[in-house]
Amino acid sequence: MPEIAEVETVRNTLKKQILNKKIKKVNIRYAKMIESDLKDFVSILEGNEFLDIKRRGKWLIFELHDHYLLTHLRMEGKFYLKNEELSLEKHEHIIFTFDDNTDLRYHDTRKFGRMNLIKKEDLENTEAIKKQGEEPFSKNLTAIYLKEKFSKKKLPIKTVLLDQTIISGLGNIYANEVLFAAKINPLKKACDLSNQECQNIVLATNEIIESAIKMGGTTIKSYTSSLGVTGRFQQKLMVHKRENEPCKVCNEKIVNIKIGGRSTYYCPFCQK
DNA sequence: AGTGCGACCCGAACGC
């Protein structure tokens, strides 16, 4: 399940591989994945080239001449680079073939990922991009900002951390890890958090996301980056997917509960 | 406006 660190890893990896290569052909095998007009999608991309790859939250933004290709990997989306002669696999849904005979293949077992081609001038007006909250590293991500946003939320803080309009890019793994590092019980209502707790979330978010990006993300389930680089952050996980294992700080058993339908892991002693 | 929930998917895990 790619979150911000995984998306950043994919971005950095792909940037070394696909920029400024002419796109010879686009093959769409699962049309529902494309949110924009299908004919435009093919005609605009063919003959075009990727000039840069940016990121906003969990969205990857491929820059083309005059357009951006927005992609969201959701849970299982992956990009692979392959020789175009290799046979297509079952879950390779969108294939971009470059004129050096390599493919950029979008692979997604669950078919949850989406792609959207937009004109450059429309980027900031695109709903998905417009509503993204502060990036984990932004200087605008402050305790004051969080306190104000949280004050309107009676939901558990765990649920609120997943709200992309507040902090952009956190998913289930890092939400669990941030709350452990900040020593906050995931069930606590967001509106009840103190200034100090908001500050702890800012610091924990900075620290964890920086570390996760440095380590190439976290490999959970099927996630691998485009070059097959394995994320190493899983070795650093303190609570996520560690149900019944001892807390690395106090030895108490890590608990797994559902909050808002999402698996939540925490230490009942460290996060009272 | 905030909240809750089904829909989108399909492989893995589980039940019988």
Next chain:
DNA sequence: TGCGTTCGGGTCGCAC
């Protein structure tokens, strides 16, 4: 063994 059922998870859209 083999079949059917349940579950998960990010985001959107809709109902309240």
